[in-house]
Amino acid sequence: MTIQEALKKFFGYDSFRGGQQELISAILAGRDVLGIMPTGAGKSVCFQLPATMHKGITLVVSPLISLMKDQVGALIQSGIPAAYINSTLSPRQMKTALYNAMNGKYKLIYVAPERLLAPEFLAFAKSVKISMLTVDEAHCISQWGQDFRPSYAQIPQFIEQLEQRPIVSAFTATATARVREDIVALLSLLNPVVLVTGFDRQNLYFEVQAPKNKMQALTDFLEAHKNQSGIVYCATRKTVEEVCAELNRRGFSAAPYHAGLPDEERHANQDDFLFDRVQIMAATNAFGMGIDKSNVAFVVHYNMPKDIESYYQEAGRAGRDGSEAACLLLYSGQDVRTNQWLIEHAKDVAYSDAETERLLKERDYRRLREMTFYATTNDCLRAFILRYFGENPPGYCGHCGNCDTKFETVDVTEEAQKILSCVVRMKERFGAMLVIDVLRGSKSKRIQELGLNALSTYGISEKSVHTLRTIIEFLIQSGYLKKSDGQYAVLCLTPEAKKVLNGTVALQMKLAQERTQASRNDADATAGAKNSVPPGREALYLRLKALRHEIAAEQGVPAFVVFSDSSLVNMCVRLPRAPAEFLMVFGVGETKLQRYGARFLREIASFCEENAIVDTYKDDEKSTPKRKRKNAGHVEVIFPNSEILKEIEISQQPIPISMLAGAVNEVLKRHACSTVSAVKMSGWLVSEGYLQIVEQNDSRTKVPARKGLALGVMQEERTSARGNYFINLYPASAQQFIVDHVCDILAYVKMS
Known part of the structure; x- marks a missing residue:
């Protein structure tokens, strides 16, 4: 079985996420690894998949009982035998679990670090073949990490006592360079493959x-x-x-x-x-x-x-x-x-x-x-x-509260001089709040007892507390003020502050304009929106959720262990009618097809029959392109399969949509599939919220929306005989995204 086949069989995914294949391949080649991958990037697959292909047992050291319980439950649902060893088990349950493990019933065993050196567990570990030891949340081993746990210090001692050293893999979501060095040294990783996949979570x-x-x-x-x-x-x-x-x-x-x-x-x-x-x-x-x-x-x-x-x-x-x-x-x-x-x-x-x-x-x-x-x-x-975390991102993402907020640039030189002068006259002995109180002329008892109401800077500012605090933080970030370390941080001037006080430096900063509550609610709703269910299929999504809840209750597991929300959305998009089609749904592997496929297929078929839905598109790698039934008022469309889409060449340089459409259509024509114009590609991107139509120079034009900017779409100004104009350019990541959704674009063309 190849790693791609194992990925589909057990986890239901058609492709790897960034870094997964490299780490998995290194483990299967017998290398130690350290993977730094943000939460949600798929760290677990990097050690769970190799465990299914190794002959022995994979031990996973995990700090929290809740992690073990959830992941073991999800593994069993996916057809991978697993167990956990922690304090929630009774002595009898512990012995049963170890007995089953010694008899080869599990591929993965999750264990709390405190259990590693317990005599009974150590005796078990010495008597079986441990192919890999995985350290999850590996930053816990470093005292420089944000969540240092002394119990993790037992891991190297445990490895030393094993008859044969296993492959050691370590994973964490957040680790600075110093913490990464600590993990490698403290776990004694041997010539490890160290991979930092990037910390960005664009969603x-x-x-x-x-x-x-x-x-x-x-x-x-x-x-x-x-x-x-x-x-x-x-x-x-x-x-x-x-x-x-x-x-x-x-x-x-x-x-x-x-x-x-x-x-x-x-x-x-x-x-x-x-x-x-x-x-x-x-x-x-x-x-x-x-x-x-x-x-x-x-x-x-x-x-x-x-x-x-x-x-x-x-x-x-x-x-x-x-x-x-x-x-x-x-x-x-x-x-x-x-x-x-x-x-x-x-x-x-x-x-x-x-x-x-x-x-x-x-x-x-x-x-x-x-x-x-x-x-x-x-x-x-x-x-x-x-x-x-050491990356060099662009200064504008288009997908955060600050990028969405309208700012005005304000000269704050005079107000900064007042603040710095006040800190000097207070002899650099007090914190920001007391400085603000003096500037605003507070009549508090403490200010009077300290005699601060006699200072020349007392009451010289009419700015709000919020504005003064914002300017103080700006001065700290800009290197004109500094806070002392300790529980009672005081403000002190830096040598650079003299340039502000004597007027040789002018300071400008961005201040946010007020946002209405309505605009905040709109932004919140947009930010929290789920992947789109196609129009008219919302009722099916609710029916699938209800079925998932029913199955979860029968199995005694959380609903997301049966199928994720993304899987349900994908079912609504694909409307699978047969087991082979259901297997192509995101997150559906062979085990889940066998366990749940029939019930979900019945629910989908019932919905399609009630709503007279006949036409659906397929994306089965094993099938050849098939001609869809032609309905009145619809365009006849021939869809490509995944193997065909892999032939499309992605440019490593940002290119306009017309060039991408040319590359896509060259491959589609070769396989007698329907083609798609650059205009329709752009139209689909507008419909999905990646582009937006705006009035620009007395004409309507498509520009990157927030989602498009997050995808990497950029605008470039160019010059022609008619004057300057803007063009959207698509980097390799955005090109791949569009290629991956060619069938969706063709379906959009058919409906439009």
């Missing part, structure tokens, strides 16, 4: 708000995401309880999750969320690592996390099935102070010595500063995150 929409009333902002956001699953992260247990109670009072379906709840209640709440019995999980960061729920449509951070690594990992739990999803951060200055307190009073961190404690706290404060910069920047949010 995620990032937004930051700094509302006066967080609860109202959260409620407004949730109103735009009714009947969708999502997570609301809070910094403390108390906030979790308060937010959860208020959401339920306002009519939302929410459950709490934090380490202070009894185990039974916490696990019950988690299951309610996984099985879609509740819509929203209000939680601390104790929830989520390894949660494999594919239909999370949004993640809201009610409080700012303490570092970008944590934020991006938590936000990445949205849109794991590839659907559009929204990631909202509700920021306030109090979040910074809360995180400073958490850094100083961390209960789950054990420092080996005072110097290590000092270094790690300095690291945490630097990370908090970067997180604060993210929360206050007016630049592209996606670009900020990608630059943090």
